[in-house]
Amino acid sequence: VVVRRAGDVIPEVVRVLPEKRPPAASAFVMAATCPVCGSQVVRQQDEAVARCSGGLYCPAQRRQALLHFASRRAMDIEGLGERLVEQLVEHDVVRTPADLYRLGLLALVQLERMAEKSAGNLLLAIERSRQTTLARFIYALGIRNVGEATARDLARHFGSLDRLLAADEAQLL
Structure with missing residues (x-):
């Protein structure tokens, strides 16, 4: 060519x-x-x-969705890297990003190379991620064609997740 x-x-x-x-x-x-x-x-x-x-039925897409959700510019969940996400998906421990917030110490320590201290640190990082901005949360969802700038615009325009969820198609355009 x-x-x-x-x-x-x-x-x-x-x-x-x-x-x-x-x-x-x-x-x-x-x-x-x-x-x-x-x-x-x-x-x-x-x-x-x-x-x-x-x-999210596809393990490859599930892995990438979880990595994006946890990334520094999204929910910034420190310690949730590729190897750990791979194990969480492979062992069917986590199917959606919401499942991260239901993880317990027992489920984590059963994973390879995950000691109690590391599991505790990860659970703290997941808990800290609950305190984020609406724009970062929208971006973390990984909605096609919604990057950081669009997520900021949506957050600024609607002001709350409830108002965004209640919006109809015309309001979103």
Whole structure:
């Protein structure tokens, strides 16, 4: 392919050069099902990205949702990293971000490399995360097309979670 710089940074494919392909090359075929959970892979007509339709049923999506929720710019849950999230999902201890707030010491100490002190520190970090701003909470939910700026705008406009939840589609647009 021939690629050029479009705008400031974003590369743009200008054209394909089939004559440069290796003789044994074959056309790329997008997978029809998710390699992790087997759910159908779908692509919205106006989007370039294909996604697993499994939602939080898909362990890979569940892991990423939990990591995003706990990230520094979201709920900032210190100690909830990739290895721990992997174990929580693999052992079916946590299915949704809300499940983090129901975790107990007993469930955590049964995980690999999780001593009582580490488990206690994690539970304290989870408890501290309850004291956050509405904007950070909205961002932490991982709603598609709602980044930090949109989350701040929604929080500023609605002022409370109850008012945001009560909003109809027209108010959200």
